Amino acid sequence: MSAATLPRTRTHARPALAFLGVLLFLVLLGQSVLVVQARPQDLFTGAHGIADILARSWPPDFSQASAMAWPALETIDIAFFGTIVAVILALPVATLAARNTSPAWPLYALARTVIAFARAVPDLVWALVFVTAVGLGPFPGALALSVHSLGMLGRLFAEVIEDMDMGPVEALTMTGAGRLQVFAHAVVPSVLPSLFGIALYRFDENLRSSLVLGFVGAGGLGFQLLTAMNLFQYRTVSMLLLIIFVLVIAAERLSAALRQRVS
Amino acid sequence: MNLLAARPRSAAPPSQPAAAETALIEVAAITVRYPGRYPGRYPGRYPRSARAAAHAALAAPALDNVSLSVDAGEMVVVLGANGSGKSTLLRSIAFMLRPVSGRIAVGGRTLIGPSGTALSGRALAEARMALGMVFQQANLVKRRSVLANVLTGTLGRHRNLTSALGILPRRERAHAAACLAEVGLSTLAAQRAGTLSGGQAQRVSIARALAQSPRALLADEPVASLDPDAAEEVMRLLRRVSHDDGLAVLCVLHQPDFALRYADRIVGLRAGKIAFSERPAALHRADIAALYESPRT
Ligand SMILES: Nc1ncnc2c1ncn2[C@@H]1O[C@H](COP(=O)(O)OP(=O)(O)OP(=O)(O)O)[C@@H](O)[C@H]1O
Ligand SMILES: [Mg+2]
Numbered sequence: 001m002s003a004a005t006l007p008r009t010r011t012h013a014r015p016a017l018a019f020l021g022v023l024l025f026l027v028l029l030g031q032s033v034l035v036v037q038a039r040p041q042d043l044f045t046g047a048h049g050i051a052d053i054l055a056r057s058w059p060p061d062f063s064q065a066s067a068m069a070w071p072a073l074e075t076i077d078i079a080f081f082g083t084i085v086a087v088i089l090a091l092p093v094a095t096l097a098a099r100n101t102s103p104a105w106p107l108y109a110l111a112r113t114v115i116a117f118a119r120a121v122p123d124l125v126w127a128l129v130f131v132t133a134v135g136l137g138p139f140p141g142a143l144a145l146s147v148h149s150l151g152m153l154g155r156l157f158a159e160v161i162e163d164m165d166m167g168p169v170e171a172l173t174m175t176g177a178g179r180l181q182v183f184a185h186a187v188v189p190s191v192l193p194s195l196f197g198i199a200l201y202r203f204d205e206n207l208r209s210s211l212v213l214g215f216v217g218a219g220g221l222g223f224q225l226l227t228a229m230n231l232f233q234y235r236t237v238s239m240l241l242l243i244i245f246v247l248v249i250a251a252e253r254l255s256a257a258l259r260q261r262v263s
Numbered sequence: 264m265n266l267l268a269a270r271p272r273s274a275a276p277p278s279q280p281a282a283a284e285t286a287l288i289e290v291a292a293i294t295v296r297y298p299g300r301y302p303g304r305y306p307g308r309y310p311r312s313a314r315a316a317a318h319a320a321l322a323a324p325a326l327d328n329v330s331l332s333v334d335a336g337e338m339v340v341v342l343g344a345n346g347s348g349k350s351t352l353l354r355s356i357a358f359m360l361r362p363v364s365g366r367i368a369v370g371g372r373t374l375i376g377p378s379g380t381a382l383s384g385r386a387l388a389e390a391r392m393a394l395g396m397v398f399q400q401a402n403l404v405k406r407r408s409v410l411a412n413v414l415t416g417t418l419g420r421h422r423n424l425t426s427a428l429g430i431l432p433r434r435e436r437a438h439a440a441a442c443l444a445e446v447g448l449s450t451l452a453a454q455r456a457g458t459l460s461g462g463q464a465q466r467v468s469i470a471r472a473l474a475q476s477p478r479a480l481l482a483d484e485p486v487a488s489l490d491p492d493a494a495e496e497v498m499r500l501l502r503r504v505s506h507d508d509g510l511a512v513l514c515v516l517h518q519p520d521f522a523l524r525y526a527d528r529i530v531g532l533r534a535g536k537i538a539f540s541e542r543p544a545a546l547h548r549a550d551i552a553a554l555y556e557s558p559r560t
Contacts, residue, residue: 165402167398167400167402168402168403168404170398170402171396171398171402171403171468171471172415172418173391174357174359174391174394174396175391175392175395175396175415175416175418175419175471175472175475176387176388176389176390176391176392176418176419176420176475177388177415177418177419177422178388178418178419178422178427180424180427181418181422181426181427183427184427184428184429185404185415185418185427185429186404186415189404189406189407190404190405190406192406193406
């Protein structure tokens with residue numbers, strides 16, 4: 001195609017293409033409205049119910065706030081445990097899953113499969129699996145986060161390793177250093193700060209996930225929230241939501257500040 | 264700066280009695296072909312079988328029956344146009360590439376022989392220790408200190424778990440510091456490598472190579488990205504480690520002027536073949552210009 005014909009084709013093709021695009025978009029939107037059985041009018045008729053719940057939630061009932069200290073700690077520690085274990089597992093797995101550090105392709109393929117599977121299964125499903133396996137409580141939640149985060153971290157870690165400058169690796173290999181030494185002295189120092197930042201971000205996400213995991217029996221504030229809702233104790237619910245809000249914001253701020261430090 | 268205090272060229276290289284008879288680096292009639300897809304990204308992956316190396320590549324060989332030797336205490340500069348095979352020559356000597364035929368020996372020890380024998384494992388690591396390598400880029404680990412970078416040059420002597428964790432004998436630290444002093448950068452020992460200027464970084468990379476206690480130094484365009492002053496300094500340094508410390512230095516350059524001023528011998532490569540191998544005094548400018556004339560197809 002010559003340069004002269006290019007603009008002409010474009011001016012002709014553009015409106016037709018744009019029209020088709022808009023049409024396609026509308027069709028997609030329309031089918032989603034049908035499939036989710038959207039009934040906006042119900043929001044209006046239900047407004048009364050919402051107002052009722054809000055009224056019954058106010059003021060938050062702080063009389064039991066001190067009893068929530070332990071569940072809150074549980075929630076934080078589920079996230080902490082899940083993140084730490086995931087980091088420990090993701091480091092070797094990501095090393096195998098990065099093209100430039102993987103020693104052999106079967107290991108590469110295996111590592112990629114493990115990562116894809118751990119990531120594809122949602123943490124909520126992992127939690128259900130582990131609740132069945134080890135019973136109710138915070139432990140299955142922590143395990144669920146470990147496995148799911150392994151998938152998320154493994155992929156991101158592998159990307160960081162693949163993007164690394166290979167110059168120092170080559171230089172160290174040429175000094176006669178062994179594989180493990182090259183890894184420890186050239187790969188690790190180059191990627192560590194990025195990995196640390198990613199892990200902090202993951203902790204932040206895991207804290208929110210660990211709240212939801214409580215709903216399927218993994219303890220913590222999520223479980224308290226579910227109980228209070230089932231008992232229609234809306235003032236306890238609002239108190240819990242406030243605590244959760246503060247926790248999530250605090251974790252976000254902390255991890256953002258730490259990430260700033262290392263970069 | 265004491266870099267100019269090099270001994271006169273005629274001085275005998277100190278204490279290399281064994282190497283005095285045979286050349287330190289000896290390349291005998293090697294031919295190198297690149298297979299269709301050489302896994303260039305992973306330098307540690309050295310093609311093990313002779314068949315793998317011989318495979319494919321019906322195109323002209325990157326190196327065609329090349330012979331070359333470098334004595335201890337001698338500085339040889341390789342000149343040649345882009346694609347003439349200079350890097351290929353260095354990569355072959357450094358076991359990053361495997362010639363299809365020919366023989367390479369370092370310090371009288373055959374590394375790659377005609378029967379297809381090649382080193383691997385510990386023997387390969389030991390052979391690599393004897394060869395210091397300097398690249399166009401300094402390739403330092405930017406987040407670590409200058410001294411820590413120099414120390415990594417000693418890792419090959421300590422292939423064990425503790426050294427992987429960064430624990431090296433105290434004497435190695437002193438050795439690394441001495442190597443840093445040799446390139447004149449002792450004052451920067453604690454500085455982060457990422458903050459160095461290009462010339463300083465290149466000198467640190469030479470210090471890292473010296474920390475290996477090598478017998479030979481291979482340098483691939485070590486001054487290509489340096490300003491004139493920094494380049495002079497690096498060239499003086501290379502000549503000094505060659506003449507004073509008795510290392511065999513094989514250096515690829517794109518600057519004929521540097522070659523004429525610093526080399527004991529200049530080797531011209533054209534399209535994978537040796538065009539000449541002469542002392543600078545015996546060389547005419549026209550010989551060098553001819554290297555760059557017809558572009559390689
Ligand atoms: N990884 C590779 N795969 C295939 N062919 C290669 C590879 N590396 C180099 N070659 C070819 O081998 C020949 C010699 O290349 P080499 O890199 O040794 O040249 P050079 O003299 O170092 O050039 P420059 O001055 O550009 O660095 C060239 O024709 C090049 O195309
Ligand atoms: Mg080159």
